[in-house]
Amino acid sequence: MPIDRLPRRDLLRLAGLGILSAGLTACSSSASMVTPPTLVPSTASPEPVVTDPNEALSRLREGNQRFVADKEGHPNSSPSRRTTVAAGQQPFATILGCVDSRVPPELIFDRGLGDLFVIRTAGHTLDRAVTGSIEFGAAELKIPLILVLGHERCGAVKATIELLEGSGEAPGDIAMLVEAITPAVEAAHARPGDLLDNAIEINVTRTIATLRTSSVLAELIAQGKAKIAGAVYDLDTGAVRFL
Numbered sequence: 630m631p632i633d634r635l636p637r638r639d640l641l642r643l644a645g646l647g648i649l650s651a652g653l654t655a656c657s658s659s660a661s662m663v664t665p666p667t668l669v670p671s672t673a674s675p676e677p678v679v680t681d682p683n684e685a686l687s688r689l690r691e692g693n694q695r696f697v698a699d700k701e702g703h704p705n706s707s708p709s710r711r712t713t714v715a716a717g718q719q720p721f722a723t724i725l726g727c728v729d730s731r732v733p734p735e736l737i738f739d740r741g742l743g744d745l746f747v748i749r750t751a752g753h754t755l756d757r758a759v760t761g762s763i764e765f766g767a768a769e770l771k772i773p774l775i776l777v778l779g780h781e782r783c784g785a786v787k788a789t790i791e792l793l794e795g796s797g798e799a800p801g802d803i804a805m806l807v808e809a810i811t812p813a814v815e816a817a818h819a820r821p822g823d824l825l826d827n828a829i830e831i832n833v834t835r836t837i838a839t840l841r842t843s844s845v846l847a848e849l850i851a852q853g854k855a856k857i858a859g860a861v862y863d864l865d866t867g868a869v870r871f872l
């Protein structure tokens with residue numbers, strides 16, 4: 630990895646070790662002294678465009694492994710990448726996730742500019758604007774993978790459980806969120822184990838099932854041009870568990 634592409638954190642560490650100053654007089658040899666973290670994608674040349682849904686899934690898995698291991702490569706974050714994607718985008722995955730501030734897709738999958746087509750609503754609740762955006766990504770931008778991403782201790786699912794157990798009503802349009810998540814909570818009651826964890830996972834699978842009823846997506850899935858997958862993010866470890 631060229632030294633000017635190293636993450637800032639690594640540059641500071643090298644400066645502290647005196648390696649950076651030595652590198653100013655022997656630039657090529659200094660770069661070879663740095664062992665790049667494993668699994669980091671090459672930044673020497675642009676990555677090929679992904680059209681295979683399973684390859685897109687692999688990229689997400691690998692990026693999350695880097696995030697969990699604190700070995701992020703921060704790919705596609707340079708000014709040159711900004712210039713490249715200013716002319717057009719070809720993201721490889723749509724992420725439908727929750728608005729929760731602790732689950733930012735680009736960070737947890739270690740990706741950069743132009744990589745992910747991100748839609749976030751509380752509890753990844755669908756409405757026509759959300760489904761239309763996902764359809765647009767799949768049909769117009771030819772994004773091969775749609776990932777519905779739930780997460781541990783989701784506040785929207787937890788609030789729905791609490792409202793169903795109590796007698797209160799959700800104000801404003803929060804009621805629409807509760808209404809959408811309620812079937813997942815009801816289904817979770819029939820399962821052994823933790824109610825919230827089960828409701829979160831069922832909410833993901835139900836969202837996927839609803840998306841599959843889209844005629845636009847169904848046709849692309851039938852042609853092998855798109856795939857819908859589900860996953861749950863662990864707030865404590867940073868790991869994404871694919872369902």
Ligand SMILES: [Zn+2]
Binds near residue numbers: 782786
């Ligand atoms: Zn949430």
